[in-house]
Amino acid sequence: MPYGIQQPAISGQISQLEKTLGLKLFHRRPFGLTAAGLRLFDEIEDFFSALIDLPAYVRGHPRQQLRLAAPARILRDYLPELLLTYKRRFPNFKLTLFDANQIIAEELLRKGEIDLAITERGNYETFPGWFGENETGVVASH
Template sequence: MVSKLDLYKVFCTVGKSESFSQAAKDMYMTQPAVSQAIRQLEKELEIRLFNRTPKGVTLTHDGLLLFEYANSALNLLRIGEEKMVESKNLMAGELRIGVGDTISRYFLLPYLEAFHNSYPQIKFKIFNGTTLELSALLKSGEVDIIICNFPLNDPALELRPCLEIQDIFVCGEKYKSRLTKPLTLTEVAAFPSILLEPKSISRKYVEDYLLTKGIKISPEFELGSHDLLLEFAKINLGIACVTKEFSQEYLTKGLVYEVPLVEEIPQRNIGACSLKSVPLSSAATKFIEMIENQEI
């Protein structure tokens, strides 16, 4: 008798390959057996899961909805099985980390190097994306932990702050000559501004803080990376809001200049996140400990 779990495994394999014959090859089954499994699942659920076409199959609307949940569940089951057999002394295993490009470059790299030197048998898989995209990967079981910008309000996640960071404004030579005294945040908002794209947690944090002061900032430029913020400020396209800790090279070399403020934006954190409902693997636990203890 075919179990319900086996039916969902067949369903997800067909959904990924969009082909009964390819799914049969991937699962070492016959094509009639795959077709029978899908028919059985459709009968039990009383919905049609696939549109049949001469070129293969595609998920129906209901099928797509079910696939998102079933695939996430199977991923979590796979993770559980892997963690059961993972060596407790970190002699084998895999660590999947979600992290943004900027945090990866300016914060995470030394920890990756230190961990790899200590535990070379552990394989890394790094996934890049925005904080919200990475949170979705974490919930679907596709990554073990994410390293991202805080604040992040999600009751499903365990948050571990690791590094305090300071949001500042920077400018190029042209605007520096016009700054004869520390500026209020209202005065800063009057300059042409350069911000990260709206879905960025960093931008939302700064904008929300300014709104508490009754200040709304309308950017001239919205960019997808922290490095571009610095480059745009360097060539005098406006005043950019950046993370001070990630801008030290530009500030030290005099490529950009920190705008003096009457009132600083409150500090926030970068940290590690994991699912509260899923125990961390030995590798993930050790990696987070290295970050928290600054073992580099």
């Protein structure tokens, strides 16, 4: 189990948090987050995601990563060779791919869940600076 924490300890901590907040965060049966649990998760998700990169950051070597969304056709036909070459050159590079159409890719980008979106059509109003009327476009969050 990650972090060496046992399930009963986690359950106890969750129960204590629910008591402190005066809110139920989880439905026990069927298991899932309540509306309050979802709001809490949205607030803390970035914090816990950043913990993965903390050791490298403290050593002064931030982890190289890219979260990319694109339609399956682009992921399948255009990216494999390029990504394999890049992975050989930068072995510590972490790549996360999302199969996503334009609407989903733009939403992931808007939420900060991806760094780069390759779409077949772009939303010119949502992402100013779009570089033209190409069949394929690239939009990055930073």
